[in-house]
Amino acid sequence: MENVSMMWRSDEPGPEGHGGRAVAVLEDGTDAEPILCEYTVQDPSSPRKGQVERFTTSYWWDYDGEAARQLAVAVRPVCDCGWEGAERYPALLDDPTGTEGDETSGPYGEWHAHIQQVLATVR
Numbered sequence: 001m002e003n004v005s006m007m008w009r010s011d012e013p014g015p016e017g018h019g020g021r022a023v024a025v026l027e028d029g030t031d032a033e034p035i036l037c038e039y040t041v042q043d044p045s046s047p048r049k050g051q052v053e054r055f056t057t058s059y060w061w062d063y064d065g066e067a068a069r070q071l072a073v074a075v076r077p078v079c080d081c082g083w084e085g086a087e088r089y090p091a092l093l094d095d096p097t098g099t100e101g102d103e104t105s106g107p108y109g110e111w112h113a114h115i116q117q118v119l120a121t122v123r
C-alpha cells in the first residue's frame with residue numbers, strides 16, 4: 001500500500017524514541033489484537049516449500065473484517081514514548097492516506113503536534 005508507512009517520522013530532526021503510528025480501534029473501543037497470518041510456502045526453489053509460515057501483523061488497514069479478521073472502525077495515534085492520542089478517527093479502509101491525515105489533521109496531525117511539544121520542551 002503506497003503512501004502509508006507503518007511508522008511515522010518527523011520531517012525535522014526529531015527527538016529519539018518518538019516513532020508514531022496509528023493503531024486499529026474496534027467497535028467496542030478496544031485496541032485490535034495483532035492478526036496471526038498463515039500461509040504455505042509455494043516457491044519450488046525454497047527449502048521450506050510446503051511448510052506453513054506464520055507471522056503477525058497489526059497494520060490498522062489489515063483489520064478489514066474479512067475472514068476471521070476483526071474490523072477496525074477507528075484509529076488513534078500512539079507514540080513509542082508511551083504517548084497516546086485522545087481522539088479517535090474514522091478508519092477508512094479504502095482511503096488509508098485520508099485516514100492518517102497530514103500535519104494539521106487526523107491522527108498524524110495529533111502525533112505531529114505531540115512531537116512539536118516534545119521539541120519545544122527539550123529546546
Ligand SMILES: [Zn+2]
Nearest residue numbers: 018079081083
Ligand atoms: Zn512521543
